Amino acid sequence: MKPAILVARAVFPEVLEKLSQHFDVTSNQEDILWTPAELIQQLQGKTGAFTTGSERIDAAVLASCPELKICANMAVGFNNFDLTAMTAAGVLATNTPDVLTETTADFGFALLLATARRMAESEHFLRAGLWNRWRYDMFAGAEVHGSTLGILGMGRIGQGIAKRGAHGFGMKVIYHNRSRLDAAREAACGASWVSKPELLKTCDHLMLVLPYSPQAHHTIGAAELAQMKPTATLVNIARGGIVDDAALAAALRQGVIAAAGLDVFEGEPKVHPDLLTVPNVVLTPHIASATTPTRLAMANLAADNLIGYLVHGKPLTALNPQVLS
Ligand code: GLV
Numbered sequence: 001m002k003p004a005i006l007v008a009r010a011v012f013p014e015v016l017e018k019l020s021q022h023f024d025v026t027s028n029q030e031d032i033l034w035t036p037a038e039l040i041q042q043l044q045g046k047t048g049a050f051t052t053g054s055e056r057i058d059a060a061v062l063a064s065c066p067e068l069k070i071c072a073n074m075a076v077g078f079n080n081f082d083l084t085a086m087t088a089a090g091v092l093a094t095n096t097p098d099v100l101t102e103t104t105a106d107f108g109f110a111l112l113l114a115t116a117r118r119m120a121e122s123e124h125f126l127r128a129g130l131w132n133r134w135r136y137d138m139f140a141g142a143e144v145h146g147s148t149l150g151i152l153g154m155g156r157i158g159q160g161i162a163k164r165g166a167h168g169f170g171m172k173v174i175y176h177n178r179s180r181l182d183a184a185r186e187a188a189c190g191a192s193w194v195s196k197p198e199l200l201k202t203c204d205h206l207m208l209v210l211p212y213s214p215q216a217h218h219t220i221g222a223a224e225l226a227q228m229k230p231t232a233t234l235v236n237i238a239r240g241g242i243v244d245d246a247a248l249a250a251a252l253r254q255g256v257i258a259a260a261g262l263d264v265f266e267g268e269p270k271v272h273p274d275l276l277t278v279p280n281v282v283l284t285p286h287i288a289s290a291t292t293p294t295r296l297a298m299a300n301l302a303a304d305n306l307i308g309y310l311v312h313g314k315p316l317t318a319l320n321p322q323v324l325s
Helices: 013-020 036-043 059-064 083-088 101-116 119-127 156-168 183-189 196-202 222-227 245-254 292-310
Strands: 004-007 024-026 048-051 070-073 092-094 148-152 172-176 191-193 205-208 233-236 259-262 281-283
Touching: 004 013, 013 024, 013 292, 036 059, 048 292, 059 083, 070 292, 083 092, 092 292, 101 119, 101 156, 101 205, 101 233, 101 259, 101 281, 119 281, 148 156, 148 196, 156 172, 156 183, 156 191, 172 196, 183 191, 196 222, 222 245, 245 259
Parallel strands: 004 024, 004 048, 048 070, 070 092, 148 172, 148 205, 172 191, 205 233, 233 259, 259 281
Antiparallel strands: none
């Protein structure tokens, strides 16, 4: 008998097809957003789950699903997993690193350019029929090439953004991260380590790429925004909750910083209403990894983790490998 698994959200049909060669698959191609209780109900009798960042796997879920052995997240971030509880319950957690690094770094840069160069604001102006002349200062934004890019969090995606900035746009790249890169990696990224206050004070553009954890909650709030240049832009492609969205909306309105580009939000898919009425912010719906080849690679990696573990005993990208021993 094939092991039973749940694919909690809609996914590429070819990935479902691959999974059904190995598993008895319950899918959710209607993409219904289940409540936690419904998720628990759907997980009954399942040994594996294909999840996305929207499905919370915590102690309550684990206690109600004793047959569960693995949750394979189709995301590099895994703040929807209570990893400690999963490890304690002997449930393997996997994510999808590497396959999305370059695509996400591309998007970070796209959002930086769109924000600094006021693309969304000027497009809205044009669509509203307000463009009736050229003007010397119309939508004049901030320079990107040759400016100083600050990166908070310097994992794989941060390094991809640093390389684009340093080698593509001639930027001075500074970063802050708990652990400093070794000299060879810093040289490859064209980036130098600075303290967090120095980063905030010096950069023209601040890119957030750190993972979410309770300690990272509101890493950027009113106090941090006040340390930035009034001409600075802020880009968040990391996770909602790293920025205090209400404080950011107020700072944008008051000119504490010049502009922001946000792909992630506190409590998404809800967006803080104040952000919706501020003109100098570019808003995108958590799409930094969204190219078809990358999303397919992420889905395949999540599927291969399920097959690797449940069929061959070898997952590809385990987050809590302690469970394997
Ligand atoms: C997207 O946010 C991811 O973590 O992959």
